[in-house]
Amino acid sequence: NAGVMQNPRHLVRRRGQEARLRCSPMKGHSHVYWYRQLPEEGLKFMVYLQKENIIDESGMPKERFSAEFPKEGPSILRIQQVVRGDSAAYFCASSHNPGSIGNQPQHFGDGTRLSIL
């Protein structure tokens, strides 16, 4: 499967624990985006990364949330000391360089459904 791979599909955590969500971009893509979606609401941009660089994190909460996209391995979205309000679907998308010529769409993974008990 050459698509965007996210794992786990479902993640259950208790309040105060840490959640780690992983995303492997589509082959050949070097740009990764994370979004959060609450039930019955739209996608909310969180962070945009290239390999080893955070390009735009304007949608990330200032505390408890962090993201990385190391040189090797998947992108990780990390949520520390989770609270009930963190329960949501977290989608990862990847693309070619969006600044390159021509329409370069994003392709999404299946998402991780995070539930906080």
Place this chain on the structure above:
Amino acid sequence: RKEVEQDPGPFNVPEGATVAFNCTYSNSASQSFFWYRQDCRKEPKLLMSVYSSGNEDGRFTAQLNRASQYISLLIRDSKLSDSATYLCVVNAHGGQNFVFGPGTRLSVLP
């Protein structure tokens, strides 16, 4: 004003109907435009890119009006399987991210 706005919906139409969605964007530097569909509890999936001259893919037609900064999606001969939320997405080349509209929900009724 939001960067990308869409018809609020929902749209409830009978099978076989033609339905059109509109989307407006505020960033005049936007260069790339897309329509995605999202089914309930699923990930967004690319429906089609939108090109300056307009483009068609089967029952779906997308139009771009740069002067007025709006994009449209026309669905002809609606099928039950077209029921979904349709998302308008805009990106400015060199921009930091893809901007998603809030989506318009479509329900095609038998």
